[in-house]
Amino acid sequence: MAKRVKVLYTIPNFDTAGSGKVVYDLVKHIDKTKFEPHICCMHNKGEFFKQVEALNVPIHMFRVAATYRPFVTLAYRVWKIRQFFKHHQFDIIHSWHWSSDFTEPLAAKLAGIPFLYTKKAMSWGNKAWRWRSQLSTKIVTINSDMKAQFFSNMTDKVISIPIGLNINDFGILEKRYNNSDGYSIDKDDFVIVSIANLVAVKGIEVLLEAVKQIDNSKIKVFIVGDDASDYAIDLKEQYANSTVIFTGKKQDIKSYLALADVFVIPTKDEGRKEGQPIAPIEAMLSGRIVIGSRISGVKDVLSSFQDWLFESGSVSDLKKKLESVMQLHQEERRQLAKRMFEIASESYTIEKSIQMHEILYLKMNKNRA
Template sequence: MAKRIKLLYTIPNFDTAGSGKVVYDLVKHIDKTKFEPHICCMHTRGDYFKTIENLGVPIHIFPFAVNYRPFYSLSFRIWKIRQFFKKYQFDIIHSWHWSSDFTEPLAAKLAGIPFVYTKKAMGWGNKAWRWRSQLSKAIVTINKDMETQFFSEMKEKVNPIPIGLKVSDFGILEKTYKAQDEYKVKPNDFVVVSIANLVAVKGIEILLEAAKQINISKLKIFIVGDDTSDYAVNLRKEYESNQVIFTGKRQNIKSYLALADVFVIPTKDEGRKEGQPIAPIEAMLSGRVVLGSKISGIKDILQPFQDCLFQPNSVEDLKRNLEMVMQMDVNQRAELAKEMFKFASNHYTIEKSTALHETLYLNLYRN
């Protein structure tokens, strides 16, 4: 039997699913006859850590990235990371760290191990990102804008690999009128759902203002997600009503997608913007029409559906899009949702994402 390529996936923690779910899917689906995956994180806390343990692969608890200060001991601390990488004789290191940290790729360089990182968000606020990129053998991007905005001078390192989902976990949902936790709608209601952690960049007030301007009693809005932030509390004070329901964080996402006539992601074009949002893809794979702001990441997901994109931060533009979908009859909406389902199930599968990662790893190992 040929030697399996020893992969190390590094990620700070599994406090939430997020990137942890992507690492889980990669490790679960990668060809174990060719690859031997390991995981390294900084602690064992977090609800999702138990799920990761169930994968049955080696998990290392080690500080694979360190603070730059104090500078006098930085070289020693980087050398300790290098020693850890060498001890286990990893062939490739793939980092899912959100940070611009360069201590991890420098330690990998000193150990002579090819280093890859996935660029997960549209932030590029300091020189450390450039150092991290220059120390990397390859960079995985998850939307098209990343290549032109960040990596135009190092295109040879870029590997576009969108995050994939397991399509069989989804399917076109039958329209329902009652969520699992007792929220109800009427058959003639038009239901809008948005799923997000409620922070200011998500632009939920853009959606709520658009709905307010439409001013039709049958329009019902469900905002699903953690609503404990100051931003969320202020939204609830201003907008919560019989028509606008804040559910808080929920696990039964499909229950709300089944209520929906349309899913809306109104992220603003500012701050730490989307890399590749997962919620709209889940909505498409559930057979729902999706409307989204025209920003990085979302543009890719809705690329064939330009009429479903609206200008970010524009209440008026989103209002027009909502009215467009509301004016469709049931069959027209169903046909559009079906087209979206086909696009998502062809372009955002875990099988496709895993195959592209495997090709990248094989190329790095052979070269």
């Protein structure tokens, strides 16, 4: 039997890191006859970590991204990371760190181990990203804009692999009029759902202003996500009422999608923005119509549905899109939602993502040999 390729997945943690579920799925579904997956993170906090432990793969608690200061001892800290990589004889290191840290790929290069990282967000803006990229063997991008915007001078390193979801976890949800958290709606209500941790770049005020301008008492809006930020508090003070409900962070997302007639992702074209937003894909896989802002990531998800993209930050454009959905007959809505479900089911399968990662790992390991 051929030696399995030992792949180390590095991620800060499984508590606050948004990529935790993606790494979990990769480790869970990768072909164990060909690959030996390991995980490295900095702590074991959070409920989700219990699921990670249940995968029964080696988990290392080690900081693989060194602080830069004091500079006089930076080389020593990088060397310690190199020794960790070398000691465990990893064949490939796949980093899911969100930051521009370059010490991890530098340590991998010193250890002679191929290194790749997944670019998860549309942030750039410092030299460390360029250093991280130059030191990497390969770079995985998750939307169509990243290659041109960030890696135009190193296209040979870049491969596009969208994040995959387990389609079996989803399916067209039956329309519900109450959910497990005790919320209820009337049968003639038009329900809008948006799911996001509430920070300013998410543009929730654009959605709420559009709803305010439509001025229809039958519209109900559920904003689902962490609402402890100053931005969220301001939104609640300005918009919360009997028809605009801020639920806070919830685990049972499907129970809110089951209430929905439409899902809206109104992210603004500024700041960290979206890499590949998962929530609208989950909504499509649940049989819901999705409307999104025309920005990186979102426009990939809705590439087959240009009519349902609106100009980022434009209240008037989003208002028109919402009114267009409201004017559709029930059968027209059902057919549109069905088409979105079919496209998402074809484009974002975990099987497709895993296969592309496996091919990449095998090629990198072969080139190393």
